[in-house]
Amino acid sequence: xxxxxxxxxxxxxxxxxxxxxxxxxxxxxxxxxxxxxxxxxxxxxxxxxxxxxxxxxxxxxxxxxxxxxxxxxxxxxxxxxxxxxxxxxxxxxxxxxxxxxxxxxxxxxxxxxx
Amino acid sequence: xxxxxxxxxxxxxxxxxxxxxxxxxxxxxxxxxxxxxxxxxxxxxxxxxxxxxxxxxxxxxxxxxxxxxxxxxxxxxxxxxxxxxxxxxxxxxxxxxxxxxxxxxxxxxxxxx
Numbered sequence: 687x688x689x690x691x692x693x694x695x696x697x698x699x700x701x702x703x704x705x706x707x708x709x710x711x712x713x714x715x716x717x718x719x720x721x722x723x724x725x726x727x728x729x730x731x732x733x734x735x736x737x738x739x740x741x742x743x744x745x746x747x748x749x750x751x752x753x754x755x756x757x758x759x760x761x762x763x764x765x766x767x768x769x770x771x772x773x774x775x776x777x778x779x780x781x782x783x784x785x786x787x788x789x790x791x792x793x794x795x796x797x798x799x800x
Numbered sequence: 801x802x803x804x805x806x807x808x809x810x811x812x813x814x815x816x817x818x819x820x821x822x823x824x825x826x827x828x829x830x831x832x833x834x835x836x837x838x839x840x841x842x843x844x845x846x847x848x849x850x851x852x853x854x855x856x857x858x859x860x861x862x863x864x865x866x867x868x869x870x871x872x873x874x875x876x877x878x879x880x881x882x883x884x885x886x887x888x889x890x891x892x893x894x895x896x897x898x899x900x901x902x903x904x905x906x907x908x909x910x911x912x913x
Contacts, residue, residue, distance in 0.1 A: 712854075717899065719899075727905050727906055728905060729844070729889065729903040731900055731901060734898065734899070734900070742900055760826075761861065770876055778843070778900055783898050783899050785832055785892075785893045785894075785895065785898065786832055786844045786849070789899065789901065790845075791843030791844045792843050793841065793842050795841055798837070
């Protein structure tokens with residue numbers, strides 16, 4: 687029973703395509719996040735939702751659109767994929783958005799754009 | 801502009817010895833620091849944290865030290881075990897309402913049996 691799960695684990699696609707990555711947490715947490723780890727291993731926050739409300743939105747191209755249908759799910763939709771979008775995307779969740787709340791990460795989705 | 805830096809990309813130690821992983825930061829507004837551990841093909845997992853009001857926090861074999869004047873923190877693992885072999889990420893948070901982790905680039909620790 688995985689706490690934070692992501693699908694798919696691997697995603698290979700062509701430039702210009704639109705793709706989605708799904709995230710689900712069964713921890714009963716209120717807050718969810720998307721992080722991107724690029725080829726240089728930098729792990730950077732992209733978005734955060736608390737109770738389905740966007741609370742963190744970093745300087746991410748508007749081709750990236752997060753969607754939170756409910757507290758347990760945070761999906762990431764990417765339009766018009768570019769080569770530079772190739773990365774590992776991690777979903778995470780925490781009980782609250784407070785800064786001492788531990789974040790629990792999913793296993794990651796490796797996106798490769800050809 | 802990298803606010804959290806881990807200058808050692810890798811570290812190798814013998815089983816049973818101490819592992820010391822270092823992290824430097826530039827933002828004086830950071831007031832909470834964490835270490836995450838990551839195995840290949842898995843997400844990071846929380847290891848230990850420290851508030852800026854403390855200079856040391858200990859949890860079993862893991863101790864984190866914070867030197868605010870030097871803007872430096874370190875993670876000590878003693879004794880090191882082969883199962884500790886992983887990438888260790890240092891992270892920091894500014895005081896405030898949101899849980900925005902700023903990560904370092906990680907240090908790959910290899911514990912040799």
